[in-house]
Amino acid sequence: MNKLIIQGGKILKGTIKASGSKNSSLPILFSSILADGPLILNNTPHLSDISTTLRLLMDMGAEFILESDGALFVDSSKLTNLVADYDLVKTMRASILTLGPMLAKYGEAKVSLPGGCAIGSRPINLHLQALKELGATIEVKNGYIFAKAKKLVGKNIYFDQVSVTATENIIMAATLAEGTTILYNSAKEPEIYDLSTCLNKMGAKISGIGTSTLTIEGVKHLNGVQYSVCPDRIEVGTYLVAAAITKGSITVNGAKAESMKSILEKLTEAGAEITITNNSIKLDMKGKKPKAVNIDTGTYPNFPTDMQAQFTALNSIADGSCSITENIFENRFMHVPELVRMGADLTLEGNTIVCKGVKSLTGAHLIASDLRASASLVLAGLVAEGETTIDRVYHLDRGYETIEEKLKLLGAQIERVQD
Ligand code: EPZ
Secondary structure, eight states: OEEEEEEOOOOOEEEEEOOBOHHHHHHHHHHGGGBSSOEEEESOOOOHHHHHHHHHHHHTTOEEEEOTTSOEEEEOSSOSOOEEOHHHHTTOGGGGGGHHHHHHHHSEEEEEOOOOBTTBOOOOHHHHHHHHHTTOEEEEETTEEEEEOSOOBOOEEEOSSOOHHHHHHHHHHHHTSBSEEEEESOOOOHHHHHHHHHHHHTTOEEESTTSSEEEEEOOSOBOOOEEEOOBOHHHHHHHHHHHHHTTOEEEEETOOGGGOHHHHHHHHHTTOEEEEETTEEEEEOTTOOOBOOOEEBOSTTSBOGGGHHHHHHHHHTSBSEEEEEOOSOTTOOTHHHHHHHTTOEEEEETTEEEEEOOSOOBOOEEEOOSHHHHHHHHHHHHHSBSEEEEEOTHHHHTTOTTHHHHHHHTTOEEEEEEO
């Protein structure tokens, strides 16, 4: 297995380019199941979750080509195997997003239960309940979901809780249902905006995009189209925190500030000078240490849970004390004990981390556990005194394209070595 070795203390300076959004690319790739022709996607990131998705679609009978210009050609219009197998689903929970499209296009699906992960039990009751309301029969046995639907019929559906992938699954299912579906209490994340925009380009009729009430008028067919995926707001946010934690100054090109307001507000509150254009974000700490900022995660447009671990690292060496409350996942604290091993003063009280900024962290041998916790450890390693080694780097490769290359471009001393 690979590990990262970081020599802390370098001030990050320079310019990098944002990658395409992982959490947009995944549902859009699965939406190819709905289309009667191929999707041609631009700006999809080269991540292990994308490779897993392509392998899953290929197992189901799809074809894909990675074009020389980086475009991804995906034809899932003639699937021959309506099964999302456990061996792949267990490595990527987002595989549950095959369920809605397969039911809508083929009237049946067999999808492995995704199971939990390091950050929580990750139930899928909202997905299954809503598909039943659209007319599907769902049986769960032997670790699999067996779903059938002669036809899906549009309905008014009220989500008891805001869920990103449940909203995405039902939007996709409703595009080919008979009649109109109205989704109340839908998630509003920018990735849902991106998926819905792509589906409408394919011929779907979705209105209310960007709000928590979505209306989907069922259509007979969806076509393959060319689409460019939006930039990854969490990847960009992570690199901006890397600059803030090292008192540096960086510019991220290809970033869309309007989808990152809550993150940029917190970075400004921490003392960063933020300059935005329509296609870039610059962060400059003017050589100052960050100030501690309170964090309270919530659904979009509130502060994203996917940035909580990164801000825990930032706050651990900030001036002052603060509280970091995680309201979305019950166990998104795997980074806390590892940061404490580096000298951070963090105490977990229920779902709140009480953080007292310390003067400095010391490098240590750490283990990555989940995607964003791993990113948090890299950030801490960048500012810690001495050497930090992070094992199980495959967690990072799920969501960060060539992370060590981008950080090296900014002046970090970081190497990936084979174990
Ligand atoms: C998506 O996960 C993202 N993944 C996550 O990003 C992100 O953290 C999360 O949304 C919240 O923004 C992808 O888009 C692929 P949820 P998702 O359903 O859809 C509960 C990353 O790091 N819930 O919005 O699985 C659930 O337990 C990943 O890139 C139910 O109870 O999250 C949680 O408490 C991590 N029943 C809350 O809702 C359900 O059926 C929100 O989860 C579904 C969810």
